[in-house]
Amino acid sequence: MKSEYDILVVGGGPGGAIAAWTAARLGLSVCLIEKRPAIGAPVRCAEGIGKELLKSFIEPDPRWVSADIKRARIVAPDGTTIALDENKAGAEVGYVLDRKFFDRELVWQASKAGSDVFVKTRAVAPIMEGRHVRGAVVECCGKRQDVRAKVTIAADGVESKFARWCGIDTTIPLTEMMSCVQYLVTDIDIDPNSNDFYLGNDVAPQGYLWVFAKGERSANVGVGIPASKNKPDMRARDYLDRFMRENFPNGKIIECVVGGDPVSRPLPCTVADGLMIVGDAARVVDPITGGGIGNAMYTGRLAAEVAARAIAQGDTSKAALMPYEEEWRSSKMGKNLERNYKVKEYFITLSDEKMNTLAQSIEGINFSEITVMALLTEIIKRNPKMLLELKGLTHALV
């Protein structure tokens, strides 16, 4: 490991990997460090991503695409099912990845482009000159060394500490941290081309339970509820176990993963002098679906591009890095995050009865695209009375 780079990337998930890959392709010297012993493991994700979004970064490869999703189904508390048919498929479903291989592929590409990559290597402190971040003290196998960088990109995921060490408060309120548990289940009868979402207070209060196909007879079956809803005798895992008993009693659980998913607004500011924050660390996770792979990649690429320009100009101050913040916030992603946050805040207030009514009003419709906006538009079109019910949302939809 050299002692000085143009870019130091802390974290080897999709956001960090794309940042490193992009920066290396732009001719910068890049160091990517990952604290875990292996890239992509353990998986902490339901692994779904929209097709077009994925293709804007990398061509899909059967080695890391587990399932090609053609349909989605939303199951209301009373069992009413909204079927979202495929050929029109849109943003929210697409592929279910195999993150163990996908993440490795991205880091491999970053490495091939020229990035230095180090696993089992963690940042233990930022190097600060006044308020300017100049890299990090990193530790690998008990040995510490300074790695100086013109720009440091914090891509250290939901459990991000680096930005906090640099003086940015990254604490997530308990109500906005989704507490998630997921099993990889085999030997179950599922539709191998469908992703299913179950709603309701019995199934997942203020959250949802998912069954994402991972092959002919395998699926990621998981649940996310706000951390504030965890009770000593009814935690996320208890909701999942109950669903498993009732729906897949003979399923074989071959993997169990747990994690937190931030469904808050993004951090108020994602840049500082010499520092950029991307992906889950920046809280750019869709507040409704909890999906974050695509947004992490988008912010990772943008951060690297802006950093490259700033380094070329010899100025890596907060002001010089601010175009990153401005661009993602004004992008489609940024606008969707803000809108979906408001929609989420509204939907978590709905009772099961209201959710059933909403589902019944749009049951049987063939949607032109699978997006939150399409769903809401159809609800209002089919059931104008719902406009009154949804008045709390109008400010989010204009």
Added chain:
Amino acid sequence: MLQIHREICGYCGACVSVCPEGALELVDAYLTVESDTCRCCGICTKACPLGALEVTDEE
């Protein structure tokens, strides 16, 4: 004090990002707590999907 039940913990980090003091950290993918910083407020115990954290009276 905050007790980590390591046999239950999934080392996912959900507790790390809700800790108002930044007292929790994943080190080499294992959860650690800085006992000097931890105020034993118990927020992390609520965030854990598995119930691996507990505030006890033990010193």
